[in-house]
């Protein structure tokens with residue numbers, strides 16, 4: 001999801017809205033877990049499914065880009081308590097928050113990119129906030145997908161690297177200075193949580209695209225970066241974080257199936273150091289119908305079966321009629337061989353300062369939409385397995 005976000009003051013609420021079509025088509029703890037815990041607790045693939053804590057099943061989860069930017073530990077705990085009691089097993093979070101100037105209001109940032117230099121912020125207003133997220137998730141048995149950089153400029157993203165190192169968004173993938181800084185950042189994050197069983201997977205980027213590029217550009221970047229992550233941490237899974245664009249299987253020739261954004265889903269999934277595939281679904285932004293989304297889910301499932309690796313239906317959403325539309329996609333996903341888990345966009349809750357960010361896609365804990373898309377979905381998963 002591309003988020004147009006403004007990070008506010010003390011309570012760190014984020015106002016966000018859905019991306020317009022043009023853009024979319026666009027408590028510090030370092031001693032997290034012992035090596036023994038990881039041996040038994042690390043999530044893995046198991047054929048076309050995921051295995052979490054020894055359980056091979058279909059799993060439900062959600063997305064929260066903002067949880068690592070909260071400054072109140074109780075708010076973080078509340079989210080994971082609610083996820084745990086609801087049966088949501090995986091949360092995808094932003095493991096990046098790049099800035100070009102240090103925020104004057106004291107808000108959280110993870111990395112400063114300025115004048116050709118990258119400085120990771122390991123302070124109380126930096127990665128220590130992500131440390132708390134990992135510790136809290138670990139205590140409540142929720143697994144995390146931790147993403148390293150945004151294609152979009154929300155929370156800095158590739159644009160923040162371009163500002164500091166030059167080039168452009170499409171040359172970012174091959175810009176030596178930008179890639180050196182990106183890898184140093186990956187190393188800083190991975191080494192912090194390398195022993196944590198709370199890490200479900202490392203993720204290269206949020207919705208990487210290289211518009212108009214040959215598919216080899218992203219393929220080469222995915223191959224070399226995922227191999228780098230595996231060289232640092234061979235135990236945890238690695239995935240891309242892409243939208244699932246560029247697919248021949250069951251293609252209807254529509255924009256998302258095309259190779260226009262420089263992605264070849266099948267080719268990228270063949271990379272040995274990529275453990276599973278991701279795909280997203282936003283018919284409103286892609287100008288397809290909601291019903292088209294069901295075919296989008298099954299076509300990716302078929303591609304994952306062919307590759308022998310699971311698919312994660314990683315983001316999906318609409319801005320109205322959530323229950324009617326998204327529950328159908330969930331049902332299709334649960335029924336499709338090769339699709340192993342789904343994470344709706346996005347998780348919402350009532351925190352100490354009020355409601356968490358609402359971009360129109362938010363499903364708030366305790367609402368009837370939550371009952372429909374979480375309680376009922378988890379019950380359906382439990383009775384199907």
Ligand SMILES: *[C@@H]1O[C@H](CO)[C@@H](O)[C@H](O)[C@H]1NC(C)=O
Nearest residue numbers: 084085086087088139140141
């Ligand atoms: C909630 O967390 C506790 C403690 O880690 C765990 O025993 C329990 O299985 C979790 N519930 C779910 C649904 O994962």
Ligand SMILES: *[C@@H]1O[C@H](CO)[C@@H](O)[C@H](O)[C@H]1NC(C)=O
Nearest residue numbers: 151152153159169209210211
């Ligand atoms: C994300 O990728 C698309 C396609 O390459 C590009 O048009 C867009 O500008 C990117 N976003 C940013 C913030 O660079």
Ligand SMILES: *[C@@H]1O[C@H](CO)[C@@H](O)[C@H](O)[C@H]1NC(C)=O
Nearest residue numbers: 215259264265266267268270
């Ligand atoms: C995409 O990748 C597949 C598998 O490697 C290949 O057969 C196909 O020709 C590729 N298509 C494009 C347009 O790159």
